Amino acid sequence: MKLIMTCKIPDELMNPIKEKYEVVTVESDHALMSRKRLLGEIVDADGLFTNVADHIDEELFEQAKKLKVISTMAVGYDNIDLQEAKKRGILIGHTPGVLTEATADLTFALLMATGRRVKEGADAIQNNEWKGWLPFYLTGQEIYGKTIGIIGMGRIGVGVARRARGFSMNILYHNRSKNEEAEKDLGATYVELDQLLKKSDYVVLLAPSTKETYRMMSTAQFQLMKKSAVFINTSRGSNVDEDALYEALQSGEIWAAGLDVFENEPISANHKLLQLNNVTALPHIGSAAIETRMNMARLALENLVNGLEGRPLVHQVI
Numbered sequence: 284m285k286l287i288m289t290c291k292i293p294d295e296l297m298n299p300i301k302e303k304y305e306v307v308t309v310e311s312d313h314a315l316m317s318r319k320r321l322l323g324e325i326v327d328a329d330g331l332f333t334n335v336a337d338h339i340d341e342e343l344f345e346q347a348k349k350l351k352v353i354s355t356m357a358v359g360y361d362n363i364d365l366q367e368a369k370k371r372g373i374l375i376g377h378t379p380g381v382l383t384e385a386t387a388d389l390t391f392a393l394l395m396a397t398g399r400r401v402k403e404g405a406d407a408i409q410n411n412e413w414k415g416w417l418p419f420y421l422t423g424q425e426i427y428g429k430t431i432g433i434i435g436m437g438r439i440g441v442g443v444a445r446r447a448r449g450f451s452m453n454i455l456y457h458n459r460s461k462n463e464e465a466e467k468d469l470g471a472t473y474v475e476l477d478q479l480l481k482k483s484d485y486v487v488l489l490a491p492s493t494k495e496t497y498r499m500m501s502t503a504q505f506q507l508m509k510k511s512a513v514f515i516n517t518s519r520g521s522n523v524d525e526d527a528l529y530e531a532l533q534s535g536e537i538w539a540a541g542l543d544v545f546e547n548e549p550i551s552a553n554h555k556l557l558q559l560n561n562v563t564a565l566p567h568i569g570s571a572a573i574e575t576r577m578n579m580a581r582l583a584l585e586n587l588v589n590g591l592e593g594r595p596l597v598h599q600v601i
């Protein structure tokens with residue numbers, strides 16, 4: 284059987300697979316397979332190992348004559364057209380759970396870095412702009428004891444809430460349904476979205492990208508937030524209206540934003556959001572811890588091989 288891997292993973296994981304399957308992948312650890320090559324190779328492939336950067340759309344499904352399983356090395360699968368996959372009886376696997384803690388760590392790191400202006404401070408030193416201690420130089424927002432509002436209280440949202448608890452934060456959340464466990468164990472309080480936006484010092488977005496969440500944070504939502512509030516997005520860029528966010532940050536409607544994800548990735552350094560001092564931006568590295576990425580790759584391979592060999596996927600989307 285032929286497998287396509289649009290990115291390379293370490294040899295220790297790849298070699299046992301190569302013994303059993305014909306594997307087509309890229310040459311370098313630092314490259315993704317081009318769309319053109321993927322569309323060519325997919326024609327006679329049985330399995331596809333993919334990630335958040337590939338668009339698995341109707342055009343690709345039309346080309347794929349033999350495809351049985353698609354396995355993404357990610358928890359989010361908004362880049363895959365599930366309807367097209369379902370129509371063709373193609374199984375989809377993903378990697379929830381193994382990246383929860385690493386992504387919660389990075390989300391909290393971004394919250395702290397944005398609230399306390401860590402990037403601006405590091406840049407000031409680097410650019411030889413530090414003039415010495417001044418009473419209000421690079422003053423940020425306190426974190427300890429403040430109110431955090433988590434939109435999307437799922438696995439990672441709960442992970443962030445656990446970290447927030449360590450900082451004695453008051454935890455508000457908004458979710459499709461109430462998370463009784465988070466309420467009991469973490470003292471989190473369910474509120475409607477408008478209330479969360481009005482009351483939170485830190486608003487953290489961790490809902491998946493769906494039709495309902497598309498640009499759920501736009502002008503009206505930013506206007507409800509406190510002028511001193513910090514907005515953090517480690518979910519998906521499409522959940523945020525980036526023009527509205529830019530306006531809110533530039534006009535002082537909100538105080539700062541920490542962003543790990545963007546509507547179009549990779550974002551260009553010329554993007555208007557990146558020209559603002561009150562934006563801390565990262566290149567979609569929420570789950571980028573070595574052990575985590577190894578576990579994601581292992582789980583994605585297991586999903587793929589299980590599907591090809593007629594066993595249940597460990598984590599199956601459809």
Ligand SMILES: NC(=O)c1ccc[n+]([C@@H]2O[C@H](COP(=O)([O-])OP(=O)(O)OC[C@H]3O[C@@H](n4cnc5c(N)ncnc54)[C@H](O)[C@@H]3O)[C@@H](O)[C@H]2O)c1
Pocket residue numbers: 358359360379380382383386434435436437438439440457458459460489490491492493495496517518519543544567568569570571
């Ligand atoms: N930045 C990164 O590198 C990175 C890493 C991992 C995950 N993610 C993103 O984080 C998302 C969450 O991951 P997870 O493992 O916690 O998923 P999850 O499914 O456990 O949690 C998502 C939560 O969002 C809630 N939700 C769905 N629609 C909502 C809506 N309209 N309003 C409010 N809440 C809503 C769900 O009920 C669920 O509780 C992923 O879908 C992915 O997009 C990003």
Ligand SMILES: O=C(O)[C@H](O)CO
Pocket residue numbers: 335356357358359360382569570
């Ligand atoms: O959805 C995911 O898993 C992330 O975006 C990449 O880890």
